Amino acid sequence: MLQPRPLTLTAIAAACRDSLRLRFDYRTHDGTSSIRTTEPHRLVHAGRRWYLIGWDVERRDWRTYRVDRLDPRTPTGPRFTPRTPPDPDISGYTSRAISTSAYRYQARFTLHVSAETAAERIAPTTGALEPIDEHSCTLRAGSNSLDELAIYVTTKGFDFQVHEPLELVEHVRTLAARLAGATDQYRSRAGAAGVGRAHDDEASRPSRGTES
Template sequence: MNTTERVLTLLALLQSRPVWSGGELADRLGVTTRSIRRDVERLRELGYPVGSAHGAGGGYQLGAGRALPPLLLADEEAVAVAVSLRLAAGGTVAGASEAAVRTLAKLDQVMPPRLRSEVRAIQDATETLTGSQVQVDGDLLLRTARACRDTVRVRFGYHSHDGTPSRRLVEPVRLVATSRRWYLMAYDLDREDWRTFRLDRVEDLEVTTWRFVPREHPDPAELVQRSVSASPYRHVARVRVHAPLAEVAERVSPSTGRLEEDGPDACVLTAGGDDLLWIVGFLLSLEQELEVLEPPELLASFRDTAARLLRAAGEGPAAR
């Protein structure tokens, strides 16, 4: 193994786990610890921030630097990154599409032909349904994520689903992404309760310097799912579906409704909508036996729909 090959192998090892001792690296590469020290210096000269610590628990560690040095990717990692970048071109983060295209062009230029053909084969065999996605400013997303990480309060303007403006001061906890939107789960200090916020409705975000101690909080994904499937809507339906939860979940996305198991052969679906007829159509599309639990207005809408269907089939009172 020549010096260049050994240094690249050393870089791959440093990327594979947090800390390596000099002896472990020497054994892996079949050289002395002195050679390891020289190779580490070569990586540092190339811009890789390799840290070192002496004593028990010490060793070499690849850290984060002021600039992003080149990455060394295994074959399967390069394919995964390239496919992800192609999918990101139609994503929900504003500006990410252009950045993904630029990055993909750089990767495609240096990727071996055999890997490039694998990526294109996957891409050619894949169709992406983007739907009516709502884009979020990338800088807003990044600053919100940092506030969650650093446990600092944020202040922002917000428009509710009916357009009502407000000013919020919150303790951010977690970002939750659905197939169409990004949400922030946070503790609203003025309302003294947990809230979820659509990031595309957030404006004038100000990250403060006020640190906070994280509170006990509900599950972020569950809270967001409950919020997006029920609370914004005029009507909230609860229906017992006579089919196993796993089977129904194949037709109900987390952003459409919330499912709760009700025995081995049934589940309860909670879903919201501003139009009862739309809810009826959605429930019928599940192609399962249904039992409406609430609201009573949904039962009436089912009866009206059933009467229209019978007339359309030539079996209603009007047809006779």
Template sequence: MLETSARLLRLLSLLQAHREWSGAELAERLGVTPRTVRRDVDRLRELGYPVNASPGTGGGYQLGAGAELPPLVLDDDEAVAVAVGLRTAAGQGIEGIGETSVRALAKLEQVLPGRLRRRVSALNAYTVPMLREPMPSAVDPAVLTELAHLCRDAERLRFAYRGHDGAVSRRIVEPHRLVCTEHRWYLVAWDLDREDWRTFRVDRITPRPPHGPRFVPRTPPADDLAAYVSEGVSTRVYAERAVVRLLVPQQEAAGRISPSAGTLEPDGPDACILRTGAADLDTMVVHVLMTGLPFEVLEPAELTGALRAARDRLDAALARGGPDGPARGGDSVPER
């Protein structure tokens, strides 16, 4: 049995990790009796944590928003500063901390008093970031936190989705996880109408509440969801797909190729395999050449033919003239 102080921290962590727990579930997780759970909940309330309880067989415990921020955590100004910082980090897609920012923001906003939420909203609404480069896809942090809550609580999501062609469709899904790349957020979810896993760009999602009901989470489509999303947005979505051996170590290739452009896997110490896609073979040729890395084509064979055709067009263009090439009509440029 856990000591009281450690058990209180564990109880608080459980309440933050899930929307609602029954007394029996908490007792089983903590290895105590339901009566001890009730006493521990009372202790958390005495410390300032807003734990709500609903009676009856369908009732349970839920960490809610209180009149004041729980003590010994953050004061009002600190809470506002942290919330604004987390929203900024989540919205800008800062590499390495995006998902962590959303999880922390979801926990903080769950207990943030109304007066502080208004301050955070005002700061975000009237603050304009000056970035060196515009973000390719702006994501509302409020949408991110809403999706994070639904993933955590296993509640169905209803939303309008704008496709790449601008067409809008209505979707109902069972959200599973949020995945972020350098500049974009994606939602991995089970699409109820299509009866299959789908990946949605979050900047194209407009939630249409009410959401729910709750669902039993399914087995995810892959153990490595980051690799799954990377393959989906860089390869599976395209008509033409290619497998190319890059003649450099994987770590070097990863510095030139983003997860949204292709997936990489090691092929010995001095090479790696790139799997990627494009709308057509000519675009694929440009895509592979723009990596700036030595390579050889593994498949499809048609890509080798497209590379030869591109080489011939380049040779012909150079032969027709230019500052350092022959003049038009095949005449040589006289020496100066």
């Protein structure tokens, strides 16, 4: 895993502290490079990576940037008036941004375990957890694949319900039927074996009125 250089983290932290605009070269996941100008708000560490939360000046929206993919340009500036952050819970906002918002499908599940228990298996970079009560929580996760979402939540080992999107609800229903059908032949064999044993037991019993 690529780690940002200490000088990069220092430069970003200083720009956040002093409210100085920051220009940097940025590489997306597919290798596309561009120059971004942002009003940096805060550095957040999540899932062993550093992220910069900032207001993208050209795109006029809040964005989340992976720090290991950016190279700051100097000098920084000019100064800006800090904006109200997109969410008071910046850590939660970051988790949702990197695990859900960037994907085609944005899913919502109910897990029948506490948020603390779920967090032992679900990293903030792959899903955002919100407690419901002591025994259940909401999981929000994103992917470009319905199969990936279904497999992801199933393999965590928790009982769950899927609520949205509707495409995922239908997909999980189809997968459940397919998986159930994969074991039908064994259920049929087990049923036949049970019937056979019942006949054998009946045949071995002495008839009424017959001395044993």
